[in-house]
Amino acid sequence: MKERIYLAGLIIIGNEILSGRTEDKNIAYIANSLSKSGIRLNEVRVIADIEEEIILAINNFRDRFDYVFTTGGIGPTHDDITTQSIAKAFGVENVLNQDAYKILLDYYGDRKKINESRMRMAYAPEGSELIYNNISKAPGFKKENVFILAGVPKIMRSMFDAILPTLKKGRILNSIEINAKVPEGVIAPELTKIQEKYHEIEIGSYPYYENDSAGTILVLRSINKEALKNGEIEVLNLIKRFT
């Protein structure tokens, strides 16, 4: 019986990434954490803070993937439109979440300090659950298989680390990295043959340039450790012939 593979998609919502003002730090963190956990990240989209774009991406992703993560657009300002857009994608109302409101009330200590803008941070698509935020308190939300996270990396990480243990995971892809100090073109024909021989292994080849000499990082990945070991031996033998 084949084990179930769990698939994820990530939607980065943010004009600041597309305009080049801010360098995204969230893709690498989420990609890395999922990969180590046995969940496969299949696609990432970076889209603008535009309602129709968010609705399209959410509805495409939530059908295709087990888990969908969004980052960005859940703050108090006018350009934070993620939760209301996701509510529309689900065809539900964006409603005041009582648990989220309690958290804001605790934090600000006074109902009057929660102005109309801050109040927006307590709204979520109907039927959402909270995702706690230990840094700035305003929570993220889970609506069915969609996890709505903050965009500020420190806060996003705190939310993501909190939900990761709750997700169902498949077997972890074991990974071996080999630094072949030869240009990839030299070993490419033989490498193709090794790839064709080992269907259970995914062989990635990543060229690099260091002090004007070309090398290649080879990454072998498989859920089958024995196949991986055999593949590694063949790749090491191949490299020996050229160094």
Added chain:
Amino acid sequence: MKERIYLAGLIIIGNEILSGRTEDKNIAYIANSLSKSGIRLNEVRVIADIEEEIILAINNFRDRFDYVFTTGGIGPTHDDITTQSIAKAFGVENVLNQDAYKILLDYYGDRKKINESRMRMAYAPEGSELIYNNISKAPGFKKENVFILAGVPKIMRSMFDAILPTLKKGRILNSIEINAKVPEGVIAPELTKIQEKYHEIEIGSYPYYENDSAGTILVLRSINKEALKNGEIEVLNLIKRFT
């Protein structure tokens, strides 16, 4: 008469980004360069080295955007399937490009050193033009509005910098950045009013945390410099009231 706005999409092709092995460096560079040049980056997708995924993304993007850039998957190894997949997306053959072959021949000096794998780097969708690569010689390709670039950041930049001057561009979005040393929730209600008053300006609000105190970077962007100046004055006055 309204000036034409030029739109771009970026497709990052690479299992290594989705697996978390490699942190993407290309999004920020391309986003920044386009933004400064008067071309608007509308969407970025990171997809796996899978033919159907590449075809879907390419055909979606080339219809929607003036310019489409891809990075990754144009090397000599088995996992480099970008050009052949893009040829399929266009419904044309992936053919030997004589100019690209000449470059490889010059570089390797000997026909025999261009093994079958390296030969793949001289193939491109029928009707492509070359994009020169000063670093490792193997070229990228332009097919209609799709620019096929390398994934290695240094090479990608060299190719991108070479093509950027050849693209048609709209007016540049002028941008002003203001560091409001107050939490965004404090100024959010009034900021919304300023945004509503100035339709020509796009106001972005980006919270940050420094030494446990919360601040907000406000970014005002517009092609209209006068509107931008007026918006800046209002935002500065707003901040003064809370500091």
